[in-house]
Amino acid sequence: xxxxxxxxxxxxxxxxxxxxxxxxxxxxxxxxxxxxxxxxxxxxxxxxxxxxxxxxxxxxxxxxxxxxxxxxxxxxxxxxxxxxxxxxxxxxxxxxxxxxxxxxxxxxxxxxxxxxxxxxxxxxxxxxxxxxxxxxxxxxx
Amino acid sequence: xxxxxxxxxxxxxxxxxxxxxxxxxxxxxxxxxxxxxxxxxxxxxxxxxxxxxxxxxxxxxxxxxxxxxxxxxxxxxxxxxxxxxxxxxxxxxxxxxxxxxxxxxxxxxxxxxxxxxxxxxxxxxxxxxxxxxxxxxxxxxxxxxxxxxxxxxxxxxxxxxxxxxxxxxxxxxxxxxxxxxxxxxxxxxxxxxxxxxxxxxxxxxxxxxxxxxxxxxxxxxxxxxxxxxxxxxxxxxxxxxxxxxxxxxxxxxxxxxxxxxxxxxxxxxxxxxxxxxxxxxxxxxxxxxxxxxxxxxxxxxxxxxxxxxxxxxxxxxxxxxxxxxxxxxxxxxxxxxxxxxxxxxxxxxxxxxxxxxxxxxxxxxxxxxxxxxxxxxxxxxxxxxxxxxxxxxxxxxxxxxxxxxxxxxxxxxxxxxxxxxxxxxxxxxxxxxxxxxxxxxxxxxxxxxxxxxxxxxxxxxxxxxxxxxxxxxxxxxxxxxxxxxxxxxxxxxxxxxxxxxxxxxxxxxxxxxxxxxxxxxxxxxxxxxxxxxxxxxxxx
Numbered sequence: 001x002x003x004x005x006x007x008x009x010x011x012x013x014x015x016x017x018x019x020x021x022x023x024x025x026x027x028x029x030x031x032x033x034x035x036x037x038x039x040x041x042x043x044x045x046x047x048x049x050x051x052x053x054x055x056x057x058x059x060x061x062x063x064x065x066x067x068x069x070x071x072x073x074x075x076x077x078x079x080x081x082x083x084x085x086x087x088x089x090x091x092x093x094x095x096x097x098x099x100x101x102x103x104x105x106x107x108x109x110x111x112x113x114x115x116x117x118x119x120x121x122x123x124x125x126x127x128x129x130x131x132x133x134x135x136x137x138x139x140x141x
Numbered sequence: 142x143x144x145x146x147x148x149x150x151x152x153x154x155x156x157x158x159x160x161x162x163x164x165x166x167x168x169x170x171x172x173x174x175x176x177x178x179x180x181x182x183x184x185x186x187x188x189x190x191x192x193x194x195x196x197x198x199x200x201x202x203x204x205x206x207x208x209x210x211x212x213x214x215x216x217x218x219x220x221x222x223x224x225x226x227x228x229x230x231x232x233x234x235x236x237x238x239x240x241x242x243x244x245x246x247x248x249x250x251x252x253x254x255x256x257x258x259x260x261x262x263x264x265x266x267x268x269x270x271x272x273x274x275x276x277x278x279x280x281x282x283x284x285x286x287x288x289x290x291x292x293x294x295x296x297x298x299x300x301x302x303x304x305x306x307x308x309x310x311x312x313x314x315x316x317x318x319x320x321x322x323x324x325x326x327x328x329x330x331x332x333x334x335x336x337x338x339x340x341x342x343x344x345x346x347x348x349x350x351x352x353x354x355x356x357x358x359x360x361x362x363x364x365x366x367x368x369x370x371x372x373x374x375x376x377x378x379x380x381x382x383x384x385x386x387x388x389x390x391x392x393x394x395x396x397x398x399x400x401x402x403x404x405x406x407x408x409x410x411x412x413x414x415x416x417x418x419x420x421x422x423x424x425x426x427x428x429x430x431x432x433x434x435x436x437x438x439x440x441x442x443x444x445x446x447x448x449x450x451x452x453x454x455x456x457x458x459x460x461x462x463x464x465x466x467x468x469x470x471x472x473x474x475x476x477x478x479x480x481x482x483x484x485x486x487x488x489x490x491x492x493x494x495x496x497x498x499x500x501x502x503x504x505x506x507x508x509x510x511x512x513x514x515x516x517x518x519x520x521x522x523x524x525x526x527x528x529x530x531x532x533x534x535x536x537x538x539x540x541x542x543x544x545x546x547x548x549x550x551x552x553x554x555x556x557x558x559x560x561x562x563x564x565x566x567x568x569x570x571x572x573x574x575x576x577x578x579x580x581x582x583x584x585x586x587x588x589x590x591x592x593x594x595x596x597x598x599x600x601x602x603x604x605x606x607x608x609x610x611x612x613x614x615x616x617x618x619x620x621x622x623x624x625x626x627x628x629x630x631x632x633x634x635x636x637x638x639x640x641x642x643x644x645x646x647x648x649x650x651x652x653x654x655x656x657x658x659x660x661x662x663x664x665x666x667x668x669x670x671x672x673x674x675x676x677x678x679x680x681x
Contacts, residue, residue, distance in 0.1 A: 003194060008237040015233070023253075025261040028219075028278060031252050035217040037376050042267035052371040052439035053665060056580065056615045057672040069548060076581045076614055078550040080372035080396035083216070087538070087549040109668055 033130040036083035044119040051079065051116050053109040060103035060113070068093030071103040075111050079120050089124040092117070142166065142302075142340050143310050143323070143350055146176040147286065147487050149342035150293030151494030151520070156340075157300035158523065159498060159516035164334060165294060165302055166325055168309035168346075170603045172290035175344045176487060177606065178365060178446025180402060181394050183207050183215065183282040183488040185249055187242050194241070196464075201245035203492045204282065206521040208250050210491070212528035213560040214288055218392060219252075220279040221262060221377040223431050225272050229386055232275050239277055252280040266375055268432050278377070283394055286487060287606040288558055291596060292525040299526060306597050313339070313354050313479075320354055320478035337510055338501045341481040345411050345447040351481055356470045358481050359452035362411070366420045367401030368657045369442035371614040374398045375432070383427040391428055395557075396582070397441070397612065400424050407447050416443040416656040425659070439665055440657040441614050442650070451484040465493050467500045477504065491520055527560030541567060547575050551583040558588075558608065566591045578627065579620040581613020586627055593631035601625055601646040616650040618673040 023031075029038070040048070054075035064071050069078065069091045078088040097114040104113040129135035142153045145167025153165040167173075186200030208215055222239075224232045239254035246253060255278040262276035263269050269276075298304045308327035313320050314335070322335040341350045341358070351358040373393035381389050392399045403420050421443065428435045451466055465485030471477040482497040495518035505511040524530070534556045542552040545567045556563045567575060570587030577583045592598045592607045601621060604610050610624055611617030617624075622643045629639040658666060 004190060004237065004241060007241050008234065011233060011237045011240060023255040025257060025264060028255045028257065028261075028265065031255065031280075032217070032219050035219070037217070037219050039265040040267065040376060045266075045268045048268075048374060049434065049437040049439075049661075052374075052614060054614060055669045055672040056613075056619050073548075073580060077577075077583050078548065080581070080613070082373050082376045082393065084396070084550050084553060087553050090542075090549040108672070109665070 029130055029135065033127075033133075036086065036127045036131075038082065038123060038126045038130060041119075041122065044115070044122075047112050047115040047119070050110065050112045051075070051119070053111045054107075055109050057108065060107050060111075063102040063106045064099065066093075066095050066099030068095050071100055071107075071113050074120070075113065075116060079116060082123065085120055085123045086127050088120050092120065142342060144340075144342035144344060144346070145169075145171040145290060145294060145306055146174050146342070146344050147172065147290050147293065147490040148176075148344065148482055148485065148493050148497075149340075150290045150297065151490045152340055152342050152482065152497050153297040153302050153304070154293045154300065155491075155494045155498045155518050155520045156501065157297045157302040158519055159502070161498075161501075161516075163297060163302035164336070165297060165304045166308045166310055166323075166334075167306045170306050170599075170606055171294050171597075172287040172606060173602075174346075175446045175448060176286045176290050178367070178444045179286050179487050180367065180390055180392055180399055181283055181286045181487075182218065182390075182392065183249075183284055184486070185242070185245060185251065185281065185488070187238060187279065190238055190241050197242070198245055198248070199492070200489060201248040201251070204249035204488050206491055207284075207488065208282060209530070210521060210524050210528065211284060211289060211292070212524055212530065213532055213534055213557060214292065214525070214528070215282045215284050216395070216557075218281045218283045218394075219377045220281060220380060220390075221257075221266060222277045222279060222380045223262065223269055224274045224276060225270065225382075225431070226274060228382055232277070236277055239279055242279070246280060249282065251282075254278050254280070266377060266379075266432075268375075268434065270431055270433055281378075283392065284487075285395060285558070285609075289487075289525075291607060292527070295526050295596070296523075304597065306603070307599055310350065310353070318476055320476065337478065337505060337508070339479050340497060340501060341479065342497070344449040347449055347481055347483045349411075351468075351470075351479075354470070354476060354479050356468075356474045356476050356479065356481075358468055358483055360483060361450050361452045362407045363448045363450050364405050364407040364414065365402040365446055365448055366416050366424070367399045367444040368421055368424055368440050369444065370398040370400070371439040371441045372396060372398065374435075374438050379428070379431055381427040381431040383423060389424060389427045391432070391435075395609070396554075398438075399444075400428055400435075401444075404448070411447055414445040414447065416445045416653070418656050421657045436659050437661050439614060440659065440662050441616055441654060442612075443653050443657045449483055449485075465489065465496075467493075467496050469500055469504065471504060471507075477508070480504065494518075495520065527562040529561045532556075532561055537561075537563065545575055547585060548577075548583070551577060551585065554582060554609075555585070555588065578623050579608075579610040579613070581615060581619075582609045582611075584608045584610045584620075584624075589624055589627045590631055593628055598628070599632070601628065601642055602649070604628060605646075611646070611650065615669065615673065616654060617647055618669065621646050 189196040314322040468481040538552040574587040
């Protein structure tokens with residue numbers, strides 16, 4: 001405890017004299033870019049609970065004729081982990097929101113497929129931008 | 142070796158790598174007890190800084206060894222520690238601890254902490270409460286605990302050990318005041334196994350196993366419960382203070398999120414653990430305070446286990462030491478041939494195993510059964526099967542996806558589980574076997590056949606632990622039948638065995654899930670079960 005007390009005194013002194021480090025958001029992005037850990041937009045946060053509603057019932061596949069692995073795989077397989085989202089956009093191919101409208105309308109669980117696609121593609125862009133050093137902070141939408 | 146958790150498999154690996162002849166016996170499956178119900182974290186030991194910096198240093202050092210030996214199986218977890226107005230520990234005290242912890246982070250290839258203003262933290266995670274004062278980050282490692290146990294067992298086998306899962310020790314064999322082996326029930330038959338030394342690494346069952354030998358090991362078992370959400374719902378892990386002041390964790394773990402854990406004295410039947418709705422509500426309440434709306438997210442599972450904490454009187458469960466102790470029963474009670482390893486935590490398993498095997502070799506040397514210099518532990522120098530420091534998982538996954546026509550995410554997950562051996566799993570399979578059976582993890586038919594042939598899989602639950610099959614939102618409603626039929630082909634099951642196993646697996650998944658269901662997720666489950674009711678959907 002005494003060593004922590006000394007550390008605490010040093011910490012407070014650094015804060016008072018303005019020598020404290022700590023980093024801020026840009027430092028976080030820099031540290032974790034290689035691990036593909038990025039933030040999430042507030043719009044996506046509002047939609048997020050809906051992303052997990054997929055029943056894997058397959059109805060959406062009947063209403064879909066776009067490229068890639070399709071809406072069911074998008075919802076239940078490839079978008080489950082943030083670090084996988086770069087891989088996910090490869091699996092999804094050049095999918096456009098318009099290709100998902102009919103599938104979204106027929107989904108009995110109400111999965112917001114177009115929002116999920118937007119989140120996936122935007123996150124992948126962020127990760128790519130961060131890996132190339134062109135993004136320093138998550139977006140604040 | 143009795144016990145196939147992370148400690149037992151770690152001891153088997155260490156002993157086999159020192160050239161000892163080893164039989165590992167696990168009554169259920171690898172990691173099925175405490176290890177698999179853990180938070181799946183290789184913690185460095187921030188909490189020890191309060192009273193013992195040396196333990197923090199040792200803990201971080203061993204976490205570093207585990208990082209190197211488990212390689213691809215570890216993933217980085219960035220914790221965001223939100224500081225609220227009325228938290229027990231304020232911003233400055235918390236940052237002081239993290240500044241101290243930063244000194245040890247390089248030992249485990251960890252990153253230094255970052256201090257964030259409230260607006261910066263909300264920019265990273267906009268769901269955080271408006272009551273946020275600021276936040277600090279802390280770097281740790283996550284791991285698939287089932288796969289870690291299995292790879293330890295596989296490594297032991299590759300070093301010459303014999304490995305039996307689903308084999309239960311029913312009694313010990315004695316020669317005077319010496320344990321000389323055990324009776325083991327396996328596949329309905331009883332085997333007498335002779336051994337110079339027996340190690341009790343049975344975790345919360347330590348007391349019962351020691352009791353069979355007539356010696357005493359005292360634990361204070363503590364029950365821990367987690368909720369599992371269907372996907373990573375945050376990019377960062379979060380800490381939250383529960384109503385009783387305990388600290389809980391939300392961990393983005395592989396492709397799910399774990400919320401937990403409870404920590405309560407446990408006096409019940411270790412083989413029949415149940416999760417209660419109160420325990421789930423306790424966890425959810427803590428995180429609603431930090432991330433409002435978290436109870437709207439989909440719960441797909443709960444986990445429960447019992448920590449084999451060393452006994453202490455008059456202490457709160459959370460304050461009990463996570464230290465371990467090697468019990469030499471010859472020195473303590475005059476019973477030779479038996480060593481117990483008790484207590485500890487997942488992130489110290491390698492060190493615990495090394496100390497245990499040191500005790501084994503010392504007793505063997507005293508008995509004149511080991512001559513010359515005692516063999517030393519080298520587990521920190523050798524990677525687990527499939528681990529290669531030169532492996533670039535992203536490049537490997539990209540190549541596998543292109544070469545074998547599987548999806549990029551599926552290939553990534555395969556590389557995560559198998560490392561450099563992922564290519565063998567796909568290459569050895571027939572062309573059609575690259576199709577996905579579980580479409581939420583995802584898991585291919587090829588991997589199921591590989592697990593049945595090479596990974597000691599005996600039923601669907603074993604398969605789930607090896608591959609994470611049925612770890613997605615449907616919890617096996619979609620894939621369990623198909624997976625059972627593939628497993629049945631490999632293991633020689635009849636059609637009725639396939640049907641029974643499918644039903645058993647689905648029922649068990651449902652019973653685990655029910656206590657965690659909230660009002661919103663009940664409605665989701667009604668839809669889910671209706672969608673997969675026989676006759677409604679092809680294949681259901």
